[in-house]
Amino acid sequence: xxxxxxxxxxxxxxxxxxxxxxxxxxxxxxxxxxxxxxxxxxxxxxxxxxxxxxxxxxxxxxxxxxxxxxxxxxxxxxxxxxxxxxxxxxxxxxxxxxxxxxxxxxxxxxxxxxxxxxxxxxxxxxxxxxxxxxxxxxxxxxxxxxxxxxxxxxxxxxxxxxxxxxxxxxxxxxxxxxxxxxxxxxxxxxxxxxxxxxxxxxxxxxxxxxxxxxxxxxxxxxxxxxxxxxxxxxxxxxxxxxxxxxxx
Numbered sequence: 709x710x711x712x713x714x715x716x717x718x719x720x721x722x723x724x725x726x727x728x729x730x731x732x733x734x735x736x737x738x739x740x741x742x743x744x745x746x747x748x749x750x751x752x753x754x755x756x757x758x759x760x761x762x763x764x765x766x767x768x769x770x771x772x773x774x775x776x777x778x779x780x781x782x783x784x785x786x787x788x789x790x791x792x793x794x795x796x797x798x799x800x801x802x803x804x805x806x807x808x809x810x811x812x813x814x815x816x817x818x819x820x821x822x823x824x825x826x827x828x829x830x831x832x833x834x835x836x837x838x839x840x841x842x843x844x845x846x847x848x849x850x851x852x853x854x855x856x857x858x859x860x861x862x863x864x865x866x867x868x869x870x871x872x873x874x875x876x877x878x879x880x881x882x883x884x885x886x887x888x889x890x891x892x893x894x895x896x897x898x899x900x901x902x903x904x905x906x907x908x909x910x911x912x913x914x915x916x917x918x919x920x921x922x923x924x925x926x927x928x929x930x931x932x933x934x935x936x937x938x939x940x941x942x943x944x945x946x947x948x949x950x951x952x953x954x955x956x
Contacts, residue, residue, distance in 0.1 A: 726752035727844050728769060732762040732788065733777035733806065738829075742775060745833040746840070759783025763791055766798055773843045775836070778807040778818070786821055793822040799879040800869070802843035806831065819922035824883040826919075842910050846886055857892040859951060860940060862931060864892050873931055883909065884927045887920075891941060891951035900948040924949060 727750075731742050734757045743753045754771065756762040760782045762774070774792070778785035785805060792798040805818045805826040815826050825839050857864040863872045869885060871878045880888065890899075890908040899907070901920050928935040940952050 727772045728752045730754045730765050730771040730774045732756045734758060734780045749837055759788045762788050773802045773840050775804050775806055789821050789823055796879050800882045802882045804839055816922050819919055820926055822881050824881060846882060846910060859892050859895050864889060878930050883923050887923055888927060895951045896953040898944045898947055898950045
């Protein structure tokens with residue numbers, strides 16, 4: 709039986725080897741639709757009806773991905789994103805926002821707060837499943853032979869998915885890490901937005917250029933000495949982005 713967080717009560721399944729998805733929405737019909745579809749696809753599913761239940765569920769069993777509604781009682785989706793990103797133990801959990809808000813500004817705000825992806829309601833369950841698979845694959849893949857990458861004062865350890873800046877650990881989301889890893893593998897190379905989406909995130913959808921820009925803005929806030937005047941991640945106007953090259 710799947711995990712159901714409701715009023716502090718939890719029912720547990722035995723499929724602990726399955727990839728685990730947390731679905732957070734106060735609409736039971738939407739939760740049932742997503743849950744049924746994911747279970748049929750081989751996932752273990754937990755559900756929560758508000759933000760507070762969501763944080764309890766994450767503490768109980770770390771999910772491989774969180775599908776998160778925005779408008780909920782007690783603690784809304786933005787509050788959940790902020791809480792997960794502020795904790796080093798949960799900062800890299802992939803979060804897909806599921807929202808009825810279709811305005812681009814709302815989407816960009818969510819991404820800049822730390823969400824990895826978003827889907828607007830009404831949604832196609834097959835598309836949601838595809839997005840979840842992308843997020844889970846990215847965080848699950850292993851790179852045992854890759855050496856530590858260094859650009860300037862940034863050091864990235866692919867084996868442990870750890871980034872340090874001037875010796876201090878930098879907490880990145882899964883998306884931010886994958887973008888930075890891609891940049892650091894090819895310093896000086898100019899990526900178009902589509903190339904970077906495909907290489908770093910594993911997909912390229914029309915209209916996701918602004919999504920990428922939001923992730924880069926977040927990444928710059930965490931690694932740049934002065935995000936307003938980037939030193940590491942440079943825009944190449946009319947083309948895309950590149951990582952600075954060491955002068956050595």
